[in-house]
Amino acid sequence: MFNKIKFISILSLLITFSCSKDDEAKLEGRWQGTTIESPRHSLQSDSLFWSFDSGVCEIQTLQASNSHYAEQIYANYLLEENSIKISVPNKYIDKALQNRFLDWDTPERKFEIRELTSKSLRLSVNDTIYSFRKYY
Numbered sequence: 001m002f003n004k005i006k007f008i009s010i011l012s013l014l015i016t017f018s019c020s021k022d023d024e025a026k027l028e029g030r031w032q033g034t035t036i037e038s039p040r041h042s043l044q045s046d047s048l049f050w051s052f053d054s055g056v057c058e059i060q061t062l063q064a065s066n067s068h069y070a071e072q073i074y075a076n077y078l079l080e081e082n083s084i085k086i087s088v089p090n091k092y093i094d095k096a097l098q099n100r101f102l103d104w105d106t107p108e109r110k111f112e113i114r115e116l117t118s119k120s121l122r123l124s125v126n127d128t129i130y131s132f133r134k135y136y
Contacts, residue, residue: 024079026116027052031132036101038128047100049135052077057086061099071095084123086111103128 033048040093047062049070057077058132073095077089087108088096096104111123121132 022114023116026118027079027084028119029053030135032135033101033130033132035131036103037045037131038103043101045101058069059096059099059102061101065077071099073099082113083110084113 009048025113030051030053031050033045033050036045036048047064049062051057051060053060055076057075059073059075063069063071073088073092075086076094077087078085081129083117088104090107093107096102096107107126112127113122114124115122115127118135121134123130123132
């Protein structure tokens with residue numbers, strides 16, 4: 001009986017970790033923002049890029065005044081079951097707070113994953129939905 005319970009426990013852990021690895025593989029890479037929707041506004045943008053790689057998130061915003069310049073914000077992320085927690089270090093928090101696309105108000109945000117496929121990413125936080133397409 002004990003072996004059966006032990007086997008079921010190990011099997012459930014393996015299934016949990018294999019699903020999380022699959023989501024991590026889908027998430028890794030560069031994503032281009034397409035829309036940001038909230039009750040206050042709806043923005044369409046091709047100037048916002050989020051890149052995920054091994055716990056590091058890079059957020060780039062192309063500047064309207066100079067399309068060859070991108071403001072960069074580096075953060076750490078943790079992929080959880082149905083969410084991504086992104087933590088912006090103090091060095092970049094002022095940029096995150098002032099970024100017109102982010103609507104950031106704290107150094108750490110937890111986004112619900114509404115959709116994650118190899119081509120599409122939709123995240124939500126509070127009443128805002130961020131939609132992305134896979135860039136590469």
